[in-house]
Amino acid sequence: MQAKQNMTTKILIWMCAGLILGSLINALASDVAFVQDYFVNGLFHVAGAIFINLLKMLVVPLVTFSLICGVCGLGDINKLGRVGLKAFLLFLLTTALAISLAIAVATLVGPGQGFELSNSATSNFTAPAAPPITQVFIDLVPSNPVAAYANGNMLQIIFFTILFAVSILMVGERARPIAEAAERLNEVMMQVVTVVMHIAPYGVFALMAKTFSLQGLGLILPMISYFAVVAVVLLLHAGGTLMVIFKLFSKLDPLIFLRKMRTAQIFAFSTSSSNATIPVTLRSVEKRLGVDNSTASFVVPFGATINMDGTAIMQGVATVFIANVYGIDLGLMGYLTVIGMAVLASIGTAGVPGVGLIMLAMVLNQVGLPVEGIALIMGVDRLLDMMRTAVNVTGDAAITTIVAKSEKNISMETFHDLNAGQVEEVHLPHASQLDGQNQK
Numbered sequence: 001m002q003a004k005q006n007m008t009t010k011i012l013i014w015m016c017a018g019l020i021l022g023s024l025i026n027a028l029a030s031d032v033a034f035v036q037d038y039f040v041n042g043l044f045h046v047a048g049a050i051f052i053n054l055l056k057m058l059v060v061p062l063v064t065f066s067l068i069c070g071v072c073g074l075g076d077i078n079k080l081g082r083v084g085l086k087a088f089l090l091f092l093l094t095t096a097l098a099i100s101l102a103i104a105v106a107t108l109v110g111p112g113q114g115f116e117l118s119n120s121a122t123s124n125f126t127a128p129a130a131p132p133i134t135q136v137f138i139d140l141v142p143s144n145p146v147a148a149y150a151n152g153n154m155l156q157i158i159f160f161t162i163l164f165a166v167s168i169l170m171v172g173e174r175a176r177p178i179a180e181a182a183e184r185l186n187e188v189m190m191q192v193v194t195v196v197m198h199i200a201p202y203g204v205f206a207l208m209a210k211t212f213s214l215q216g217l218g219l220i221l222p223m224i225s226y227f228a229v230v231a232v233v234l235l236l237h238a239g240g241t242l243m244v245i246f247k248l249f250s251k252l253d254p255l256i257f258l259r260k261m262r263t264a265q266i267f268a269f270s271t272s273s274s275n276a277t278i279p280v281t282l283r284s285v286e287k288r289l290g291v292d293n294s295t296a297s298f299v300v301p302f303g304a305t306i307n308m309d310g311t312a313i314m315q316g317v318a319t320v321f322i323a324n325v326y327g328i329d330l331g332l333m334g335y336l337t338v339i340g341m342a343v344l345a346s347i348g349t350a351g352v353p354g355v356g357l358i359m360l361a362m363v364l365n366q367v368g369l370p371v372e373g374i375a376l377i378m379g380v381d382r383l384l385d386m387m388r389t390a391v392n393v394t395g396d397a398a399i400t401t402i403v404a405k406s407e408k409n410i411s412m413e414t415f416h417d418l419n420a421g422q423v424e425e426v427h428l429p430h431a432s433q434l435d436g437q438n439q440k
Helices: 002-028 033-074 077-109 133-138 145-151 154-197 200-214 217-250 254-260 262-271 278-288 293-306 309-325 331-348 355-367 371-406 412-416 431-439
Strands: none
Touching (some): 077 154
8 A cells, every 4th residue: 555655756756856856967967978878869869769758658448448438438420529529618718717827917017028039049940830730630531540540640540440439339349349448558558557556766866857957956047937838837727727627527526536546647747748758648637546447548549649838828928038038018819819719729730740839930920020039939848748747637637537437437436435446566376376277
């Protein structure tokens, strides 16, 4: 029992250790070749990359099997559409509230006022091109499902898997063995997630140590006003806005929710990837919060793909910051345009690499701000990206729980049991146990 309770604490301790060690290396040994070659770009890089690959390795098979189980578990195509619509509207609502809060706080604080702009700061930035909205809709449907799976294109994978699972329902009894096989495979994949979580503290340590060895805490100082405003708004949104929505729509205790989501939040913070965190988020939502697989398997991957609360907050604060730096007054209509663009962009650019910068470039173009200003914030963006991802994952889980509660697809006993779903020790079966199973 004690081991179960200490997993989140263990990850947190190793994360802090990595942050401290990385910061010390950045401050004291940034020019020492031995440390950089054998530790920062050697041990930390290799261990961190292997850990990220382990998480990414789980995403596609886990989403596929879990989604097949979820759709077959619903047993009703109309219910699937209802769940999808509820999730979609709630994700749009939280994104709109996130950027509105960001603009309100940034306007009040005024980051970027009095900032001395150097010509070199913005000379090397080229804004990535945004895809046309027509192409985004076309790309929802995979021309080659195998390629979609190989490339990890989540929207295409979700589309094909739902179509496949719905067809299993339509075929009926003859397709039942496929659904049962997916259930068994999903159970195995959940066990693989449990195994991977036991090496998580060391992977998190390596990721944090490398990040702060290269970035350092000193990088924040010239941009302290921007960094602080984004960080504060992210915390306000995760602990305030989202929890108010959670309480309002689900009538459940936000403190229990936050306590049970700590492990997934730490994973998201250390990996900076909502997609890579999907296995841990799914496990937390199902095993810790008690959400039925039929809802979690659809809403969690969907949210990881289109939920952009953290990115929307960055856009709101960055827009105010860049406007202040260049001395441009956007006015009320300008800020309303930013809110509208951010909400639309969160749908339109879902699944595109570098999505945060593409969305911000679109927003700045729309309101007439210099896109080159993005170069000013890129230095601290890596550290803020870690916080943004943790907020996004919190939003994914909150909306999943709300939708599950509205559909009566949640176990209240599991939700209120503080020890439910905690990571257990992994024990390999002894030879005698295997022999006994074989004799059966």
